[in-house]
Amino acid sequence: MSDLRELYQEVILDHHKNPRNFRILEGANRTAEGYNPLCGDRITIYLQLQGDVITDISFQGVGCAISKASASMMTTRLKGKTRAEAEALFGKFHRVVTGQRDLAPDGPELGKLEVFAGVSEFPVRVKCASLAWHTLRAALDGGSQTVSTE
Amino acid sequence: MSAAVEILPPDTRDESSRRALAVHRVREDFPILSQKVRGKPLVYLDNAATSQKPQAVIEALQRYYAVENSNVHRGIHLLSEQATQAYEAARARVQRFVNAASTREIIFTRGTTESINLVAASYGRRHLQPGDEVIISWMEHHSNIVPWQMLCEEKGAILRVVPINDDGEFLLQEYEKLLNPRTRLVSVTHVSNALGTINPIGEIIAMAHRWDVPVLVDGAQAAPHLPVDVQALDCDFYAFSGHKLYGPTGIGVLYGKARLLDAMPPYQGGGDMIRSVTFEKTIYNALPYKFEAGTPNVAGAIGLGVAIEYLEQFGLENLAAYEHELLSYATPAISRIPGVRLIGTAREKTSVLSFVLDGVHPHDVGTILDREGIAIRTGHHCAQPVMDRFGVPATARASFAFYNTREEVDALVAGIHKVIEVFS
Structure with missing residues (x-):
């Protein structure tokens, strides 16, 4: 049960049940869709990008607890951040959820996003945790194609 | 056909105990079933994806x-x-x-x-x-x-x-x-x-x-x-x-x-x-x-x-009858769990139970069951039009074979209760 609790921490379950910024963003100037064919998770990220700064961000979609909580917590973290800061966070986040923190221990502090460290014990769930971030990157790049985790 | 008699014996004795004994004998023919996964006895309920192989094969x-x-x-x-x-x-x-x-x-x-x-x-x-x-x-x-x-x-x-x-x-x-x-x-x-x-x-x-x-x-x-x-x-x-x-x-x-x-x-x-x-x-x-x-x-x-x-050696009819009985045992046991909805309730069914659990994505169900040693399939089962028809992105699917037991159904029920507990 302990590693399960590590995966399904209270904060993750909370964001799953009450996702933050879970809406269509009026006035978004960037959107992207993400799809995880393995579990059928679908997510849309909405961005308001002014220059290099994410002034507002929201998401919609269906997914498992991990993917939904990850998207929710990502949006709360990224509001007001620059594109470069978002990229650096994703890099660190990805290393942590794949159990490769030691590869580059520097980089930004994950803060609350540390709760996803437990995902590294569940390799098939890494895609769930990173779907929102891949979709964010697609939105930042301005592409209109659906990104897939496959 | 003698083994078939063991699987579905005439009702001369306590039927359930004899049948259980016979199924446990059948299970010995499948070496993979005796192993532990994640420290728990393997409960293999993913037979519609692939079945296990008897020693003879x-x-x-x-x-x-x-x-x-x-x-x-x-x-x-x-x-x-x-x-x-x-x-x-x-x-x-x-x-x-x-x-x-x-x-x-x-x-x-x-x-x-x-x-x-x-x-x-x-x-x-x-x-x-x-x-x-x-x-x-x-x-x-x-x-x-x-x-x-x-x-x-x-x-x-x-x-x-x-x-x-x-x-x-x-x-x-x-x-x-x-x-x-x-x-x-x-x-x-x-x-x-x-x-x-x-x-x-x-x-x-x-x-x-x-x-x-x-x-x-x-x-x-x-x-x-x-x-x-x-x-x-x-x-x-x-x-x-x-x-x-x-x-x-x-x-x-x-x-x-x-x-x-x-x-x-x-x-x-x-x-x-x-x-x-x-x-x-x-x-x-x-x-x-x-x-x-x-x-x-x-x-x-x-x-x-x-x-x-x-x-x-068992006869397909007898295996089908046993699996049907297991389905008849599992269906009410699973469907009466609060929040469970069965997907696929045809009158004529083989031993497949596809379900969704209120407020919990099938993948989360699958991950938690896996930690209990229970292998089920979660996802769209390569049948996305079926998922669309029922308005779900995915289901959790338990599929039984003749080597599965009522105890394993009970383990599945307990596992689903654990999922509910984690998500409560």
């Missing part, structure tokens, strides 16, 4: 490679002769298993998917014209959708889809409306992999035949769980896989009526499928070899034959 594969391995149909030496004999004996066993009229009608393939693709590529390409129609159903596995989409796109033909009702049942009256003079082929599953529905395949075939339309039956989920008699069904093609039938992966079967197969062009070119080759003209081999280009999966075929032999 594992030994047959080992023996084949240790002392029998040789190429078939070409060597003059003893090993080749023996390998050929064993390969053809497996074909004869498959023929009896589905009651085909002749071994000429049994083609070994890689699996159900290749069997369907063979018919689409050979029969379909030969017979479809622009504007012609192919009928499938809403509950097909992607492998019985995509080959027909590809064929229809190539030929300018139209794919028609028979709808299903809220219980996941095939709608015969809607099907009847779709049959018309432009229908060239019907390809329908015998049993739904995502829902467990047993289709009224005999009626489906009879109705198509009134229009002189041949029918391919996807038997991947049916062959392991129901007795199949291709002559009684009067189906034109019947496709199934070895690995779901307690045999090896990479081996499957296409049954086809000899009359149809004889008239069909080869599927692939290569060795074994030819009688003579010159640069001017190649003469194709006779059935079934015309459709078996290249060195076949000899070990796989032998393993499949042994798997069938293993099953036949």
Whole structure:
């Protein structure tokens, strides 16, 4: 049960049940869709990008607890951040959820996003945790194609 | 048939304890079932994805490679002769298993998917014209959708889809409306992999035949769980896989009526499928070899034959009856858990329980059950149209085999309660 609790921490379950910024963003100037064919998770990220700064961000979609909580917590973290800061966070986040923190221990502090460290014990769930971030990157790049985790 | 008596004994004693004892004896034939995963006894409930293999099959594969391995149909030496004999004996066993009229009608393939693709590529390409129609159903596995989409796109033909009702049942009256003079082929599953529905395949075939339309039956989920008699069904093609039938992966079967197969062009070119080759003209081999280009999966075929032999000691009817009883035990046990909704509630079902749990994604269900040692499938089960039909992105699916027990159903129920606890 302990590693399960590590995966399904209270904060993750909370964001799953009450996702933050879970809406269509009026006035978004960037959107992207993400799809995880393995579990059928679908997510849309909405961005308001002014220059290099994410002034507002929201998401919609269906997914498992991990993917939904990850998207929710990502949006709360990224509001007001620059594109470069978002990229650096994703890099660190990805290393942590794949159990490769030691590869580059520097980089930004994950803060609350540390709760996803437990995902590294569940390799098939890494895609769930990173779907929102891949979709964010697609939105930042301005592409209109659906990104897939496959 | 003596073992069958052990599985379903006459009610001379305490029936449940004797049956449990017999099932536990059967389980000893499957070495993988005795292991622990994640520190818990393995509860394997993913049989619709693939079934486990009895020791007899594992030994047959080992023996084949240790002392029998040789190429078939070409060597003059003893090993080749023996390998050929064993390969053809497996074909004869498959023929009896589905009651085909002749071994000429049994083609070994890689699996159900290749069997369907063979018919689409050979029969379909030969017979479809622009504007012609192919009928499938809403509950097909992607492998019985995509080959027909590809064929229809190539030929300018139209794919028609028979709808299903809220219980996941095939709608015969809607099907009847779709049959018309432009229908060239019907390809329908015998049993739904995502829902467990047993289709009224005999009626489906009879109705198509009134229009002189041949029918391919996807038997991947049916062959392991129901007795199949291709002559009684009067189906034109019947496709199934070895690995779901307690045999090896990479081996499957296409049954086809000899009359149809004889008239069909080869599927692939290569060795074994030819009688003579010159640069001017190649003469194709006779059935079934015309459709078996290249060195076949000899070990796989032998393993499949042994798997069938293993099953036949019990009798498919008896295995089906046991599995049905397990389903009757599991269905109310699962459906009365608060928040559970069963997807697929047909009157006629094999032992598949697809479900969703209120507020919890099937993948989270699967992860938590996995930590309890319980293997189920979560996702769309390669049947996305079925998921769309029921308005869910995915389901959790427990699928039972004759080596599963009531205790394992109880473990599943306890596991689902644990999921609810984690998410409460």
